[in-house]
Amino acid sequence: MSTATEAPATAASQAMARGAAGLVLGLLALVPLLVSSNVADMLTRVLAFALLAIGLDLLAGVGGLPSLGQAAPFGVGAYTAALLAKHVTTVGPVQLLAAAVAGAGLAAAVGWLLVRSRGTYFLMLTLAVGEIVHELADRWEGVTGGSNGLAGVPAINLYPGAPPVRLAGLLYWYVLAAVLVCAGALWVVSRSAFGRTLRGVRDNEERMRSLGYWTFLPKYAVFCIAGAAAGAAGSLWVAQARFVSPADLGFEVSALALLAVVIGGRGSLWGAALGAAVVVLVREELSPQLGGRGPLVLGLVFVAAVYLLPRGFAGTRLSRRGSGPRRTAAP
């Protein structure tokens, strides 16, 4: 979504964008009536993963904080939802809320330390956090079921007392609605004054400080928001898969989320959703047809995307020397 602050949009192109968005939403809504259960299931997974990617796009594309650790809040959200489903409640929206809170909580706990670092340090720290949470899921057998994960997660129901949602089509609509609400919230944030602040910090953090901004705060805030989105996405993933294991927290998930954002072009949240669709489709549909060589294809797509897409992560310099022109200081 190219906001008015990013590129001046003419009235005509705005109308076209709205038309396209309407068409896409319409098609998305009609999906369960058009495809088989298996396809609906896969598209449900696409939607959940898309939410993860959109949250990451807000963090990395808009905020300029590329992360390789979003699998951590995603997984935390997934496990939270699974555990709730097994022991407390099967009401989907409650799980969603709890998972978002859990994801945000994790982000809040580590974010204050992480966002103080710049560029590459931040990237590596997010990777490290991802690994720690992965290890935790693997070893904490009492809670997470260890490396076997949690299987047999009960189906969700939409409100207390309602029958469980077993039809793939119905589940798809629930997840679609949830993703639209959450992604909508992220979109609102992206277009707000705070969104402009984020872009300012991304483009030139030092300048922002000279304007009086305490830049730690917006960075911390967007980190937590992305954590919440990832957590929510995790609960939606579990609602469909009915199973969660440490693999869902792995580095590969984080890398694929970042790939989705790269394919979609930074900053346009809907682009990340598109990228997510490509990633999941390649992984699930193409991979078996290629003898399981899904990661190979994705890796090649990654390389191609980085090369071919003009709008890379410009403005996010990973240099340890910080952003901005290098000056030889004359005293």
Next chain:
Amino acid sequence: MPAWLGDNLITIIDGVAFGVLLFTIAVGLSLVFGIMDVLNLAHGALYLVGAYLAVRFAGDGQATAWAFLAAGLAAVVVGAAAGAGLAVLARPLGRRGHLDQALLTLGVALVVGDLLSARFGNDVQSVPPPAFLAGGVSIAGREYPSYRLAVIVAGLALAVLVYALVERSRAGALVRATVADAPMVRALGVDTGRLVVAVFAFGVVLACLGGVLGAPVLGAYPGLDERVLILGLVVVVLGGLGSVPGAFLGAMVIGQVEVLGVSLLPQYASFLVFGTMAVVLLLRPTGMLGRARKPG
């Protein structure tokens, strides 16, 4: 010698062995970042390439010294080619920012990892040490694998070599000058482009050699590339990006923490490693020996 000291002495030596192995991995990563500002996320995958080279040459009961030598030579050739190739691939992206370059290496890592998986399968492959180092040596009344002592010796020799190259040789001076002020070095008539490619190749060669060296210790399996990359990153972050002595110090610290952790608190070994990194970064945001950011 009291029993507890004997036990822990073994563990400490293990930590040193693991540490020098980590150093070979980390120093390449650190050098590449230092000269090109690129975080080579394919580093772990290239370590794994070295490990599988050892499997190829020295696995299946062929673990002779010659086999390892062959594997080592292959590692140098493959590593140099891969490193140069990566540098050339990454260079056009430099204008767009270093994240793009890092993502490129991530894509390459996925590709390499999957190719290795396709070729060698998903089982854990182990490699016995070369025959003349297969036995043990008596330390503190216990039998300690000679190979690990050899790893320590080889690793330390490598550390000295790298240090001498980077800090004491003319080539190293050129590299350090390029890190500090590339345009100036170019103005002196030096082709910094080729220098960068050379450093990248050197860094990757170290990773591959590390794989060969470490194969009898760590084996080879899908997923090892990830583990190695993470550990390498932790070491480099700890020691400071771009610093060779830092990489050594960081590697020794993490080597000890990891091994002692596994020995004393097996459930929490990984947390100790990352916890150490977190503590160091809290106290010194650019790593133990990292260069402080220029003000302004």
Next chain:
Amino acid sequence: MTALLETTGLTRRYGSLVALDGVSLSVTAGTRHAVIGPNGAGKSTLFGLLTGSLRPSAGRITFDGQDVTGRPDHARARAGMGKTFQHSSLFTSLAVLDNVALATQRAAGLGMAMLRPAGRHAAVREEAMRQLELVGLAGRAAAPAAALSHGERRQLEVALALATSPKLLLLDEPTAGMSAADSVRFAELVESLGSAVTVLIIEHDLDVVFRLATRVTVLHLGRVLADGTPGQIRADERVQRAYLGDAALDDLFLEGTR
């Protein structure tokens, strides 16, 4: 006549190198105060210390009656210090209007507002347009900042610094790389600010300095060499010698065009 900005014994060392040594100066509110000196005098170091991007090794800085020595750069900006960067430091992916709006929205306390679309904050937008008109960039409001010419970037740079309504404007060699015509335009802009904004300007271009400044401090080798009115500085032999060695060249300090 109160001192808006005051430094006492400000010192900055880099190991054994003393870049700035016991500099004490005082900037009166409503004046335009220039800091000049030959290369290596310590002007950039002084600028960094004043704005908060460098920490002093010793000394104290008082701004608007408060001791800001320990305060980070963003806190000083909040307290009323605006600054420009020597090399234009803009938000290149955003439109010109959004660049300035970032400043005005911070001044309005809306930096963390997450609900309303950014464009809907009318006061922020209008104030940003007003700032652009002041520097003559109103016609380029919708253009991406990356598309501006060099001169326009300098204008935007100033607009950014002024848009937070600072009490003290710190300018770091603002006319560097400017054509003569642009320098004149720039001087006119600063003059138009009147006494509402106090200005501290680090400058090489002595024409600009002697046109604009009401007071001049001369730095040499990290220390204050002289401090007085432009006329006093012009006549000061020590200053002439510092710039030119022992051969005094009057034309350096002549009025009119060079």
